[in-house]
Amino acid sequence: MTSQQIQQVLDGRWAHIRRAVRERLGSEFVTVPGETGPEARERISRLIRSVPTDVGVAAAFPSRYGGSDDPGGSTVAAEMLAQVDLSLMVKAGVQWGLFGGAVVALGTERHHEAYLRDIISADLMGCFAMTETGHGSDVQQLRTTCVYDPATETFDLHTPHQAARKDYIGNAAKDGRMAVVFAQLITGGRSYGVHAWLVPIRDERGDPMPGVTLGDAGAKAGLLGVDNGRISFDHVTVPREMLLDRYGQVAPDGTYSSPIENDSRRFFTMLGTLVRGRITVGGAAAAATRSALTIAVRYGETRRQFTGPGFEREVLLNDYLAHQRKLLPALATTYAYAFAQEELVATLAEGPADEHGQRELESRAAGLKAMQTWHATRTIQLCRESCGGAGYLAENRLPGLKADTDVFTTFEGDNTVLLQLVAKGLLTGYRDAFGSLDGWGRATFVAEQVREMVLERTAARSVIQRLVSAVPGRDEEVAVTDRGWHLSVFEDREKHLLEGAIRRLRNGAATRKDQPFEIFNDVQDHILKVATAHIDRITLEAFVAGIERATDPDARALLAKLCDLYALSVIEADKGWFMEHGRLTPARSKAVTAVVNDLLRDLRPHMTTLVNAFAIPEEWLNAAILREEPDRQEAMAKEDEASRSLLVA
């Protein structure tokens, strides 16, 4: 079956983990639609302790403590958990990704020895206390302080004012016993920037530790099973050895030392080690999108509405062009991101070769997180609407998928800020991405430093080069379905946008050197478009590389058609830009739309195959509208047809 052949390609390198999660997480793990907040928290708190760790959720931990040194496997496991229940995935992400991951990446052996086993077993539940009420995007500016006192050889951890309290922190409201707390490290009267400490926040009975105030973030739009909360510290004493000191050490006498001289560079290096969180969120959003599409496509394959001359039965929703226009490009894009995500995870798993590679990994993680989470929000909404009133009922899963994933667009980095980070990396050719997490800063600097871009390809370099080279010079001669043309058009758009941004920033810097914010702000929309064009390109290249991995000819042909639809949907959506810049003639632009419609017709019979290839276990889907037996459905349809005969002609 073609769907199984495609599933094999999608399952990819971590197929064993996907298989394990599918097999081992049975009905007791499945989302319970419509439960109350307290019910959800209770259920998820219970389940997090019974997730079998050998399905990959702890894969990123060192093998000597029970992991398998496989960060790629752990992100894939998290993605699979997201298909079971998004609260469970986020809870797992907090515990094993953010909290446990920070202890691994920022701590040293004594921390690992003392805590990792209990973290993996979930006996020690923890928090990742970075975000503050006042600072979420600009985390270099956190206000919590941790001041070293050589007399007592302890730190004094303190929340100076309300806006400095830790906010939205997962596990803080109920389950967390310790927290990795991010604060400004001050010793000898000097601040060395943000560092992290491992701090107990609850005692054995679950009561707050002295000086620690814990609050509940209260009702949220979704993720009801996650106990997000607030943490404040009133001069809490923290032993010296609880500093997670891989990147910065404080000697008993208070002397600070670090392998990285520059405070800002050190901070971004520390943040960089936590890149897995963003990759996981992108993957989780994609998993939820696949669930929603599976529900909507399968519903559209049984739901009929409106009859017409020449038809014995009412028309299936999936047969309407407008319905195909909603679901099929979203499906194609979902495939495209699946391939891009797989490639990103592979890069994480292999470990970047150098600092340049690390910056590129961070940039792609940021960009794909932004694009996949926005795609999830849009697509789940489309799926909800495609199921009509049924889509609004909790029992049909779509409300939960929508509400749970909504926050993904702003957590683990606000999407707009992340795209800016991507663009800055491109502007500076990844040479100086440090400090690039700030909102706009150093525009003048950037404008002076930028160099001509060199497109960096990761996926299927040679295949892509061959396809691009085969494209004749004049666009008009090439079919709009030519893959080489797609690739070169995506590449050209990115390059042109980037060069334009560089030019505008340089002009700004030349004429209004004293207004760096204005220089940057005037081109902010342009800069964001650079980032999306870049991610579009690497996504298309990943799709092309993915097709190469398909061995079955039918699967290959279907994926190629879907790739056509993805590429042409992107071009169609941005046809204004292509015409403005002489990349498309009006006639060719119209041809793109016509070919998109042709592709919808061609792909229509394969919609079910394409969602079946996501291989989501039936019990995970858990949507009442899919639960009717086919026989019963047919019987209902027959009854319905019979009753039509009563109606007015």
Added chain:
Amino acid sequence: MTSQQIQQVLDGRWAHIRRAVRERLGSEFVTVPGETGPEARERISRLIRSVPTDVGVAAAFPSRYGGSDDPGGSTVAAEMLAQVDLSLMVKAGVQWGLFGGAVVALGTERHHEAYLRDIISADLMGCFAMTETGHGSDVQQLRTTCVYDPATETFDLHTPHQAARKDYIGNAAKDGRMAVVFAQLITGGRSYGVHAWLVPIRDERGDPMPGVTLGDAGAKAGLLGVDNGRISFDHVTVPREMLLDRYGQVAPDGTYSSPIENDSRRFFTMLGTLVRGRITVGGAAAAATRSALTIAVRYGETRRQFTGPGFEREVLLNDYLAHQRKLLPALATTYAYAFAQEELVATLAEGPADEHGQRELESRAAGLKAMQTWHATRTIQLCRESCGGAGYLAENRLPGLKADTDVFTTFEGDNTVLLQLVAKGLLTGYRDAFGSLDGWGRATFVAEQVREMVLERTAARSVIQRLVSAVPGRDEEVAVTDRGWHLSVFEDREKHLLEGAIRRLRNGAATRKDQPFEIFNDVQDHILKVATAHIDRITLEAFVAGIERATDPDARALLAKLCDLYALSVIEADKGWFMEHGRLTPARSKAVTAVVNDLLRDLRPHMTTLVNAFAIPEEWLNAAILREEPDRQEAMAKEDEASRSLLVA
């Protein structure tokens, strides 16, 4: 103050009703974020009985029963209720709009005499039982039957199979005691199409009546305060006089008579009398959009993130171009729809002059409902994201606004089906919109019947004509901010799209006469675009007319700039089409984007004024992030600044 001057224009003809609701619905009516389903149902069931009816909620009822014969006023009152609490608005809409409205419009004096007083006082709570599980969009095909028996002079109301049960029915799960039930009327062995009966569904104790099965639709994404449910009938006996018989009567002997001969025409005439529901939903979506924008704009005016050289403080979110790009076009569009909605309500209030006018009213109600509800979904999402993590907390209202309004895109008519209705009305010049609620039917017929379109203007005809006439022939010579150019471009786009659709349908009909579904389906995307272009045009014309009503020069100037932004945002979003069709040169298209950015800069200082003009009472907004006192905010900002000095340079 400019905001008050603008408020006056927005409040418009029903300012007295807006004022009354603002003054009379105090804190006890305000949304309670984060409540459970049962809590919400209990609260709303209680509140619906204490809404003061003299604020306009019963205005549409005849004055002899306690109303004021003012359907316009009742839609405005419902819109205002939506700003207080969307569940309350929907509950009110079910009770006084759908249920009460159907009794008024479809019933005759004996029904009015017997029930209207109790309906107005909410002593008799009722349902509008039209939608069935199997038929929501194509309601002409409802499967419930109601068969007359002259021997007993009663009807037999029956649900023949599961897909024919009434579904998603407001008030059915808990509060409804009667229902207006839509079913196929059969007498003398012939069906006369869908009619409505007034049927008791619960006895005095709240138990189901004999033969009636009531169910609960269960947990929903939002609108938790509304008790949606399911109703099935097992051969329920309904007395002859309970037929709402304004449009069709059954004599004791079973003889059917009607003032309207044609069954289909009769059915759509009956539906047409219920147009108020759609107008109300559009208005409610707009009210929620205004609440969300008020919260996001005011938050963006206090929230700062990221510092930079030359800045003493961090930058306000509203100062970022990307933030303005999110909020300001949405704000401009919200104003545009407010004017279009006011005009639509005025048309409803005046009553259409003839059948043509009635068809046009229905078409505009359908189109503006679709556009306003999609705009609400998109904009509330943008506002949620613009508030970051805070936007995900129930206490900040955005999750509730989002979840509650979500269903508006598919209830009271699925938006896609509604836009198709609009397009068909245009294709047939409103001459034969009967039957146009079907999904696609009679494409051949339509293609043969279409005539050249004549643009029909309602608003400010002479002003618009003057502005359009003043535009010189060649576009290039006109400033992109020229109002006449905007108007002529919107008009030209609609006309060209419509003519293109006609041509394609005609060609299809000529070449594949035996495939009417395919003829239609091939152009479905084109047809939907005709509808949006049409609604865009009437919306712009309404905005232009609205500016004329502003007397204060500052208010007028600000509204004019906002109208520029609305018009150019629409053009920018569709610039691909304009270039494809030679309506914009690439250079001029780029100029549009540049001018949009200039407008954002110009309008930036007025964002607060523009949301203040919505005049939403502070206690209705009810968002924790807005609740801090300005003094306290300033103090927090100062503390925050002070703590910055501790940080690494």
